[in-house]
Amino acid sequence: MGSTLRANDASAPFKVLVVGGSYGGLAAAFNLSDLCLGGAARAAAGYEGQDGLPKENTPIHAEITLVDERDGFYHVIGSPLVFADKPYAEKAWVPYSEVPALKESPNIKTVHGSVTSVDMASKTAVIQETAPAGGATRTVSFDFIIVAAGLRRAFPVIPQSGDKAAYLAEVGPHIEAVTTAQDGVLVVGGGAVGIEMAAELKLAQPNIKVTLAHSRSRLLSSEPLPDELAEKTLEILRENGVEVLLEHRLQDTRDIEGTNAKEVTFTNGHTLRVNAVVVAISNNTPSTSFLPAEALNDEGYIKIQPNLFFPTNVPNYDSALAGGDIVQWSGIKRCGRAMHQGYLSAHNCHQRMQELTFGTPAKYQILKEVIPMIAIALGPNALAFATGGELQYGKDIAERFFNDDVGFNICWKILGMGSKAETKI
Ligand SMILES: Cc1cc2nc3c(=O)[nH]c(=O)nc-3n(C[C@H](O)[C@H](O)[C@H](O)COP(=O)(O)OP(=O)(O)OC[C@H]3O[C@@H](n4cnc5c(N)ncnc54)[C@H](O)[C@@H]3O)c2cc1C
Structure with missing residues (x-):
């Protein structure tokens, strides 16, 4: 120096x-x-x-x-x-x-x-x-x-567009597909992203049948988080009306002729008829x-x-x-x-x-x-956990960590996006 x-x-x-x-x-x-x-x-x-x-x-x-x-x-x-x-x-x-x-x-x-x-x-x-x-x-x-x-x-974990108009055009057809799916939607991947996608879709579109498939026997299997958290997450998802299929690894998806439905096959032989498949796994x-x-x-x-x-x-x-x-x-x-x-x-x-x-x-x-910690938005509910502490969940946790807009206003305020910078120069 x-x-x-x-x-x-x-x-x-x-x-x-x-x-x-x-x-x-x-x-x-x-x-x-x-x-x-x-x-x-x-x-x-x-x-x-x-x-x-x-x-x-x-x-x-x-x-x-x-x-x-x-x-x-x-x-x-x-x-x-x-x-x-x-x-x-x-x-x-x-x-x-x-x-x-x-x-x-x-x-x-x-x-x-x-x-x-x-x-x-x-x-x-x-x-x-x-x-x-x-x-x-x-x-x-x-x-x-x-x-x-x-x-x-990757899409559809996040949109790939570079400007707002292109972004709205990119997500529009996806929203259309999942909100008009008479035979339901399959979300693939039981990590935090897949769990939140299934939960938020069910909250926004309660009449749509939402299924979450995960290849392992436990949700959140690749995070250093306790079984208790995974079990509570599963319980809340099911309470909210999401069908959860554990030990279901996606093998194949094929369009059913003459319909707008698809047949999904898992490696365990189980099949499912849905209109949309959302792969919520991204490397x-x-x-x-x-x-x-x-x-x-x-x-x-x-x-x-x-x-x-x-x-x-x-x-x-x-x-x-x-x-x-x-x-x-x-x-x-x-x-x-x-x-x-x-x-x-x-x-x-x-x-x-x-x-x-x-x-x-x-x-x-x-x-x-930093110890492993996480907050997961599950529609009207949320879970929060920090290693060494207690598992917290419920509507008050959703309010504290995500409010009613998946944390948009909380982040906006923490970042200070609306405040006026003071200047002395
Ligand atoms: C679906 C999903 C749900 C999540 N939910 C939660 C949650 O509930 N709670 C939580 O705490 N975290 C959550 N996360 C994680 C959280 O989003 C990330 O930790 C956070 O986005 C990291 O912020 P960042 O600024 O480091 O990077 P990013 O948010 O990834 O931003 C990087 C920015 O850099 C830009 N960029 C990249 N390369 C270049 C380049 N070469 N030139 C110019 N610009 C470039 C990108 O356009 C982007 O704007 C979630 C993530 C996902 C995907």
Whole structure:
């Protein structure tokens, strides 16, 4: 860490590139924006009593560029309801141009495009803009990069579109198919996503017969969660009217001639007649193909240090941070974890900026190990569990963790999407 201080004024702002504008990336951009404007980070109110989170700062000039392949915030955790309910689908995607806090932030701009490569030695990145955004391929330089590009997930776990109009056109036929299915809908996969898809579909469309098939003898079989949780989940699903078939591995689906129905065959010989099959299994892969290999583990996750900076073998590692689903860290991948890591990335980036500008030694926040914890939305009910604690479930848990919109407003508020940034510059 050199001894010459870096000039920082309106003509020489820190250029910060944030890759990914979902829970992790928005938390990083908004909180860094607040800190650079001289105030407390908007997330800090949720961390009362914790040391080392300043309420006031000397303003720092920064230009934060948030790049995302989508043209807006998509509420990923609402996907199970998005695919079952048109009005909710409309609500679950908010173009960045309509997010009040982005409109008001003087030091954040958004780019609709994809980051296709990053060179850490020269601190440059290539951005491929989408056609509506101009379609240009640009190489940009940065002082800091914060990577929150999450996981690639398949349809219909999440929609694949890049803009809101295309998204509504993409999910519309799916919603139509599952809401008019006289012979019922089969959801395949008894992990958290399949369970929520079956539950939300039954809630939104109570007259539709919903069947959930899972290949194993227990739901949630690939998560480090206790049997008690899996059993309670099964009980609530059945109470809500979802038929659950355990030890049913999908073998084949064929259209029944002259009808709009399908016959589904399982490897145990059981057959089922339905109108729609929703495969809620996705081999998620981290969206890190644009990053140098030395930053990644064998599965492609970023090997962050506990202070969220890149590993020390990467050139200029102290200019790059990452958070959210894309990093190698303990705990089940959750949006709360992503927002927390986004905030800490912002805090630590700002600490390093202060060190470079004023010579103040950086005081980094350090990530703690995260125990397995989960909250599952099951229509009007929900379950919540953290290892070592008690299993909680019921309507009050649904209210606390998801409210009546699968957590949309809760996340909106935690991220501070509607609040006004204070400015001292
Ligand atoms: C169906 C479903 C239900 C879920 N339910 C819950 C739940 O109930 N509770 C919970 O806590 N968690 C839930 N999760 C998990 C939660 O959604 C994730 O933990 C969370 O989305 C992680 O946020 P993130 O910001 O790290 O990444 P993501 O949300 O994956 O966002 C990554 C962003 O980066 C963008 N991007 C990717 N690559 C590039 C690139 N090269 N250039 C530009 N932009 C790029 C993407 O477009 C995306 O906007 C659920 C997940 C799914 C799929």
